[in-house]
Amino acid sequence: MYTSINACASSGSVASCGASVYATSLSPEERLLALTVYQQAAQINDSRASIELSSEQLQKLREQVKESLDKARESKKDAGFWGDLSEFLGSDLGTVLIAAAAIAAAVVTGGAAVAVLAVIACAASLAASHAKELGIPESVAVGIAVVATVASLCCGNAGGLVGLAKALQVAGAACKVGGAACGAASAKYEHDAANQSADARAAQGEQTLTNADMDDAFANLSTAVDRKNQSAAQASAIQRQTAASNQAILDNWGASA
């Protein structure tokens, strides 16, 4: 009995196992235990299949997360490049060109006091904002800018600067437009990166669920194995007890005779 139940459980052929339980002449308790073993064997098979499936799914999800994160990183890199370009064109270069255009215009107009002050203020502001990047004290940067601006105002050639001022202004405006376009490109890549991160998050969430499924399958497997062993041991005990009872009856008969 014990051997047949164990063979039944380990064979994996649940259908034939169930049929054999009905076919043999076992006691009700033994049949109950055999059915328990049969059911637990089926559950073990199911749990194993579930674990294998979850494992494959986990592998796929891991690859998906990695792929999404890689893509997001690439998009971030591109976004950073276009963002820097946008910053350079729209802010730095554009401001410098417009400031230079203003200098030229101020010289052309004869250096009217207000215009001169405006140019100096613009240069000082620009220098202050870039002092940190240049690694020099802000006051030094402002001083250099003021001196350079005053010198350029004093030494400028008024006649030739008319066209230059316009050209610089147009170039500055074009840089601003270019900066805006680069900003849009940067935003596009940022958008892609955010979407890729969302994909990665979705895959991570799926991983959590698959892990939970796997945990459940392991728990089911463990319970099924325990129950199967318990039932098999119980069946074995019943067999022993039956044998002992039969022996006692026989002994009694022997004594009576």
Add this chain to the structure above:
Amino acid sequence: MTLCSIAPSEHSFAAFGSGEDQCVFTSDSERLAILVLDRQEQQKDQQRQELTSARADYRDALDGEVQALRDAADATFRGALVQSAIAAAAGAASVVSACSGGETAQWSGATSKALGGLAEPIGKLAGFSYASADAKAQQGLQETAKWHLEDARDSLKDSNAAQDKTLDWLGSMNERDAATTTAILSNKV
């Protein structure tokens, strides 16, 4: 003794604990054990349903969070596009101002300045959304669903442990009965 009436697919403690199949278990304590097993099995069914429900809640919250993240990305993109468009328009107005003279230069210059100043705030306004907050809220729901999952799983474990104990008890009762029978039979006449 009609155990044979139980089909393998219906093999459960509940099936043994009711109707004709109770005939397998004759003593009161065995019937009590079966009732306990039956009760635990019912609880396990309920806990499995809770597990399924918590799993569905988690999935909903996850989908909600991912959607909210996408919405937030869309909103940010929209804002950046609007800002860039306005900044480009400001640049174009500046070009017009530089290339033309008189009144046109004046109004296009003013327009350029105005647009340049408005680009950022209008972009922020266009890109404003509560999607990030929604994503956080959905994360909270996910955590709640996870707790429910854990609770249901713990309850299932408890029920399994209770069933194991009951089965042990049933086994020990069987052994005791068998020992008694053997002792009676061993008494020689």
